[in-house]
Amino acid sequence: MTLQRPPVNSLNLDLLKEMSKSLDEIAKNKSKAMILTSASPKVFSAGLDIMEMYKPDLKRVEEFWTTLQEVWFKLFGSNFITAAAINGHAPAGGCLLAMSCEYRVMTGGNFSIGLNETALGIVAPNWFMDTMTNTIPVREAEYALTTARMFNVEEALKVGLIDEVATDKDDAIAKCKGFIGKFDRIPALARSITKLKMRQAAIKRLQDGRREDLNEFLQFVQNPKIQKSLEMYIQSLKKKA
Numbered sequence: 001m002t003l004q005r006p007p008v009n010s011l012n013l014d015l016l017k018e019m020s021k022s023l024d025e026i027a028k029n030k031s032k033a034m035i036l037t038s039a040s041p042k043v044f045s046a047g048l049d050i051m052e053m054y055k056p057d058l059k060r061v062e063e064f065w066t067t068l069q070e071v072w073f074k075l076f077g078s079n080f081i082t083a084a085a086i087n088g089h090a091p092a093g094g095c096l097l098a099m100s101c102e103y104r105v106m107t108g109g110n111f112s113i114g115l116n117e118t119a120l121g122i123v124a125p126n127w128f129m130d131t132m133t134n135t136i137p138v139r140e141a142e143y144a145l146t147t148a149r150m151f152n153v154e155e156a157l158k159v160g161l162i163d164e165v166a167t168d169k170d171d172a173i174a175k176c177k178g179f180i181g182k183f184d185r186i187p188a189l190a191r192s193i194t195k196l197k198m199r200q201a202a203i204k205r206l207q208d209g210r211r212e213d214l215n216e217f218l219q220f221v222q223n224p225k226i227q228k229s230l231e232m233y234i235q236s237l238k239k240k241a
């Protein structure tokens with residue numbers, strides 16, 4: 001699955017809906033595995049589209065968050081094997097997508113990956129945190145989350161946030177295929193049940209608290225102080241260009 005929403009694959013409602021549909025198709029056509037990557041040469045995904053949260057239409061922003069939750073359920077909780085070929089920056093929601101896969105290969109270069117929410121004055125939702133503690137040790141996750149740490153490729157490899165470094169996108173995809181090939185001699189049902197048991201606690205936590213999670217998000221986007229911060233953040237991103 002190749003993310004292709006220039007310039008930075010920010011996750012807006014339309015892209016999330018497309019992803020949700022594609023994940024359904026992959027599950028339905030009984031694919032063995034999926035590799036998630038990006039059509040951009042330098043950004044895997046810039047995370048959530050800030051414009052969806054800035055001065056939002058309430059109905060749309062509710063659908064936006066619900067669809068994000070759905071994409072996470074379908075990706076993190078998939079039966080099929082998942083790997084991410086991270087060929088560029090992966091901040092925040094971009095990191096969430098990568099961590100929701102079972103294996104991550106990142107191309108070397110001046111790219112960064114991490115959950116930077118606290119730097120934006122945002123508390124990452126529990127399921128973002130659960131996804132991180134499913135990937136790297138709890139102590140490292142707490143440190144990274146509280147300090148909004150963006151890891152460079154070497155740091156990400158050292159902490160286990162990524163599993164391998166690749167020279168370029170083709171190499172990243174080849175390495176993801178190498179990971180998928182490891183399952184050729186492992187019974188598929190045993191593999192998928194084991195994966196889902198490992199992920200069950202996090203999945204159940206969001207299933208049980210899904211409405212509450214949505215309400216918290218809706219309160220968050222309607223807070224005037226948050227709107228002011230988002231406005232300043234958007235300006236800072238645009239000034240950079």
Ligand SMILES: CC/C=C\C/C=C\C/C=C\C=C\CC(=O)SCCNC(=O)CCNC(=O)[C@H](O)C(C)(C)COP(=O)(O)OP(=O)(O)OC[C@H]1O[C@@H](n2cnc3c(N)ncnc32)[C@H](O)[C@@H]1OP(=O)(O)O
Pocket residue numbers: 007008010042043045046047048049050051089091092093094116117122123124125126212213214216217220234237238240241
């Ligand atoms: C239970 C729930 C309780 C409470 C809920 C609380 C919190 C949950 C709420 C939010 C969760 C948020 C998670 C997120 O994912 S927020 C998004 C965070 N993402 C970022 O901070 C990344 C910002 N972008 C960048 O750092 C860079 O763009 C880059 C490194 C990805 C790429 O750099 P480039 O130099 O290649 O590109 P730019 O020139 O910076 O950007 C080009 C273009 O794109 C616009 N843009 C960039 N990122 C975003 C984005 N995330 N959303 C929308 N638009 C974005 C940027 O402004 C430029 O636009 P112009 O071309 O200037 O118009």
